[in-house]
Amino acid sequence: MSTHAHQQPEFESTCPNCNSSISYDQKHGESACAECGIILREDAIDHGPEWNGYTATDRKDRSRVGRPTTPTLHDRGLSTQIGWQNQDSYGQALSARQRHKMERLRTWDERYRAGIGRERTLKQALAEIHRMVSALGLPQAVRETACVIYRRALDDDLVVGRSIEGIAAGALYAAARQQELPRTLEEMTTVARVDRRRISRDYRRIASELGLAIEPTDPTAYLPRFASECDCSITVQRQARDLLETVAGTTYMSGKSPVGLAAAALYAGAHLTDEPLTQREVSAVADVTRVTIRNHYRELLIHAGHMSPEQTQTAARGEIGD
DNA sequence: ATGGTTTTTACTGCGTC
């Protein structure tokens, strides 16, 4: 729709790494160089339309005045507060009797706004999401999506009997994937207050109960971050991307963890270009085992035609390649 | 619960620096 108006790079510069011109990946929020994938700025500003429509009526009716409502605050930033000054609207001091009345009103106002019951847990959850978003360096758009998902989960009574932290983490994990800025479950566990299993479980529950259509993660989405954390070159990353594309859509992809595939592709890419990158390094940044890396690595090379199945044994001794 | 698939754990020998 109106999106391609924002698609163009906002600034022109050259990548410090590969020296080619930077294509600013607006859609993904992460401004990564298209050539080498190095991440230049993760906290990109959302240049998109100010008016986000979360509901059908929101989208239809854009005539309201004032700032847009935000799902990131428990009261959507809409509520007002009784002022602290003991003055009337003309600036006159209040009488003792009036002042007393205002004190009482303020107390009730406070009670109402702080929320009772579910409002309070909502507030807590949104704070939790905010904390994790910051820790993971995710853009505002992901935070908002996560908040919306959490609200829906709350409305559908998915929270009862489950920890706020688990649902919050699951919602965020889902949001990040929806926005094509996936974080691995491992990364989630480093910032969440619940363990990996709970996040995964709550995520799956949320996704199925709310009917969120979330595609399996594209392994290439992990490449820029992994590559940059491994300090490996542009060519390696491109090589890795090529390898992943050869298996994309084939049966080999299905059922495999995208994280493992990305890690293996990166390692394979380095191997093909004779760049020093150890399995240990990759396994450390991707949080998968060396075994997973080399199993996929072998398969990737076979699929890409760099290695035939019979050469499996000899590959280790460096008798092929080049 | 169960069974099929993938990933991890733990152990191994081999080559190189």
Add this chain to the structure above:
DNA sequence: GACGCGGTAAAAACCAT
């Protein structure tokens, strides 16, 4: 000898049924 790589078997985790 330490390190990295590759292979393997068995345990654990995952996922749909």
